[in-house]
Amino acid sequence: MKKVLAIIGPTAVGKTALSLELAKKFHGEIISGDSMQVYRSLDIGTAKIMPAERENIPHYLIDIRNIDERYSVADFVKESRQLIDQISERGLPMIVGGTGFYLKALLYDMNLGGDHFEQSERVRNKWHEYALFHGQQALWNQLNAIDPAAAQKIPVANERRVVRALEVYERTGTLFSQQQITLKPRYDAFVVGLNTDRGKVYERINQRVDQMLSMGLVDEARRLYEAGGDQWQSGKGIGYRELFPFFKGQISKNTAVEKIKQDTRHYAKRQLTWFRHQLPVHWYDIIADFSVKNDIGIAVSEWLEK
Structure with a gap:
């Protein structure tokens, strides 16, 4: 059974930095599990890791769809399975970020036909x-x-x-x-979950949104809106949909920004709850204790040797 390493957790807890470290240590190649990062030109609001930041680590399922195209979990599973087969020949496939349902659908044999x-x-x-x-x-x-x-x-x-x-x-x-449903694992997966104190998570989320705004999130969302994004799947992403009423003159910019922060916090809470009930996750808090990264490396190394 092929091995797959996954890294999950709420926004701004260090998934990207950890993924690069582990990829370098274990010859990993990274598959984005984020359903919004597939869209070209939506860079800021999706917290997309840009080519210059990837430290020569191969990244996949980023910038593979136009903003007017749909992208489903079935697409993700099909494309990820092909990539896992290819990557496994030369290194360790890694799934980083994304929604819990996408990851579960990939790691287990679910009917998505x-x-x-x-x-x-x-x-x-x-x-x-x-x-x-x-x-x-x-x-x-x-x-x-x-x-x-x-x-x-x-x-x-x-x-x-x-x-x-x-x-x-x-x-x-x-x-x-x-219903009694037992899902068959598709891979030998090790799921690393990053989390920290809820207050810290929310504080970091607010800081991340402020950073996105300073980088030009409003202009990016406006381009999406003017292209017709409020009618597309790509326009339903957090960070974009909240700004559309502002562009229509229905709410103030400040109200839209607060809604982005609120929706992101609520999403993080829902995701954490989902992961705790749906997947076997090894949880770590690298925000409170940076040295925990060593524990993660040891745990992954032991899993790979099994």
């Missing part, structure tokens, strides 16, 4: 939009009315899992609480 996946994606989007407009309690109430056994095991705030339970019922007709 054609209409099946497109239907699932539509159902998920519908329920996430329901939560956006009506709130997470109302979303949870929907699940409780359909499948109270599942609802009692899922916190109201765990929107992603509530949506998953609703999706399973809507798509299969089977209650989520009655």
Whole structure:
């Protein structure tokens, strides 16, 4: 079974720097797990690592789509699997960043084929939009009315899992609480999770957004908007969608900026919750203790030797 190293965690906790260090140490090549970094010209808002910053480490799935094109988890899995096969011949495939569902779909043998996946994606989007407009309690109430056994095991705030339970019922007709699904691992994966104190994470997120603004995020988002981005998948990314109402004159720039910070913080919280429940992650805090990087290197080395 091919080995794959993954590095996950919220924004601004040191994933990029760590990935470069580990890639150099273990002959790694990096596959971006970020569904927004695939888009050309969206550099600032996606915190894309630029060619000059890559320290001669090969990077993949960056700048591979135009901003008016769609990019799905099925695309990610197909392209990543091809890359893993190629990289494994000469080094260590590394997945860095991205959403939890993308990573899980890659590491486990999940059915993402054609209409099946497109239907699932539509159902998920519908329920996430329901939560956006009506709130997470109302979303949870929907699940409780359909499948109270599942609802009692899922916190109201765990929107992603509530949506998953609703999706399973809507798509299969089977209650989520009655499903027994064991996913088969596709790879021998070692998942490194970076995290730190929540207050520090939020502080670093706010600083990251301010840095993006100083680098020209507003102009980048405006170009996307003027090209028609509010109608495209690329325009739904955090850092872009919040600025569109500002461009329309509906809100102030300050309000839009605060919304970017808020949405990023909420996303980080949801992702951390998801990872803790969905994947076996080895957690480290390199913000609080920089020397922990040595522990990570040792753990990865031991895993590679198995």
